Amino acid sequence: KPNIAILATGGTIAGSGESSVKSAYSAGAVTVDKLLSAVPSINEMANIKGEQISNIGSQEMNNEVWLKLAKRVNELLKRDDVDGVVITHGTDTMEATSYFLDLTVKSKKPIVFVGAMRSGSSMSADGPMNIYNAVSVAINKESNEKGVLVVMNDEIHSAREVTKYNTSAVNAFVSPNTGKIGTVYYGDVHFYMTPIRKHTYQSEFDIEKINSLPKVEILYAHANDSEIFVNAAVKAGAKGIIHAGMGNGNPYPTTQEALGEAVKKGIVVARTSRVGSGRTNLHGEVDDEKYGFIATDNLNAQKARVLLMLGLTKTQDKKALQDMFFKY
Numbered sequence: 001k002p003n004i005a006i007l008a009t010g011g012t013i014a015g016s017g018e019s020s021v022k023s024a025y026s027a028g029a030v031t032v033d034k035l036l037s038a039v040p041s042i043n044e045m046a047n048i049k050g051e052q053i054s055n056i057g058s059q060e061m062n063n064e065v066w067l068k069l070a071k072r073v074n075e076l077l078k079r080d081d082v083d084g085v086v087i088t089h090g091t092d093t094m095e096a097t098s099y100f101l102d103l104t105v106k107s108k109k110p111i112v113f114v115g116a117m118r119s120g121s122s123m124s125a126d127g128p129m130n131i132y133n134a135v136s137v138a139i140n141k142e143s144n145e146k147g148v149l150v151v152m153n154d155e156i157h158s159a160r161e162v163t164k165y166n167t168s169a170v171n172a173f174v175s176p177n178t179g180k181i182g183t184v185y186y187g188d189v190h191f192y193m194t195p196i197r198k199h200t201y202q203s204e205f206d207i208e209k210i211n212s213l214p215k216v217e218i219l220y221a222h223a224n225d226s227e228i229f230v231n232a233a234v235k236a237g238a239k240g241i242i243h244a245g246m247g248n249g250n251p252y253p254t255t256q257e258a259l260g261e262a263v264k265k266g267i268v269v270a271r272t273s274r275v276g277s278g279r280t281n282l283h284g285e286v287d288d289e290k291y292g293f294i295a296t297d298n299l300n301a302q303k304a305r306v307l308l309m310l311g312l313t314k315t316q317d318k319k320a321l322q323d324m325f326f327k328y
């Protein structure tokens with residue numbers, strides 16, 4: 001049987017509430033052993049070892065947990081007695097954490113994120129089947145070399161593409177630009193596509209050399225926007241700003257000028273879009289050369305933030321950073 005490490009970080013999948021038919025619950029309430037005891041059948045497929053990394057709602061996710069998790073996954077996957085890793089995680093920030101690992105863990109072995117939209121104490125909880133499916137994906141040879149995967153609601157998504165798209169539905173996850181890459185139905189795994197952007201073992205980011213991450217803030221654009229949050233980010237010492245612009249990454253005029261001023265102070269400003277799908281193109285309505293902005297291809301703001309944080313651990317050079325957004 002393959003050896004699978006299950007690393008638990010918290011989330012609704014480890015959540016518990018007083019009533020099975022009421023929406024109130026606390027995330028990160030049960031330990032990894034309790035969580036896995038709800039799916040005894042995974043022990044028939046694999047030798048399972050559970051490990052607690054954190055036990056938080058993923059809205060509390062932070063740099064410390066990201067670094068700890070990525071280093072631990074890297075360490076485990078280097079061992080001959082570990083064939084794959086499953087990470088249980090809250091769904092709020094799963095798209096960011098999974099992309100962080102997609103860019104930092106050096107391994108060809110399967111790395112699978114899984115969460116739930118209903119807590120363990122809820123009627124028709126989705127966590128146990130999601131875990132069963134995630135382990136099925138982790139032991140499948142076809143999952144090798146595909147980068148970090150996210151398994152939710154019978155679907156397999158690439159970490160680069162996936163995003164949370166609904167606040168409460170069981171089918172909360174989609175990959176708006178490319179679609180899912182596979183399906184998993186009662187453990188029956190089928191892949192239809194493979195990610196081609198660079199990831200995991202092809203990535204230049206080495207987690208062993210990263211001990212802290214630069215401050216990068218996301219600013220959300222709107223009609224009648226102003227410069228106040230740009231100025232606040234500059235004052236707080238941000239090294240990078242991700243601007244979630246309107247449409248094709250467009251800032252409001254006042255904000256655009258303030259962002260241009262931030263660039264002159266050495267802050268890297270990357271334009272992304274609040275729309276939710278599509279590319280933020282260079283040479284659109286914004287004169288990126290004049291303002292010194294970079295564009296983020298089709299990454300959403302939260303993923304662009306992950307890549308910019310990692311990029312800034314290597315270089316401040318705008319051309320080099322721009323190239324990363326076409327590579328990863």
Ligand SMILES: NC(=O)C[C@H](N)C(=O)O
Pocket residue numbers: 010011012013027056057058059089090091092093115116117118
């Ligand atoms: N469904 C969930 O997991 C939501 C929860 N707030 C979390 O991200 O931890």
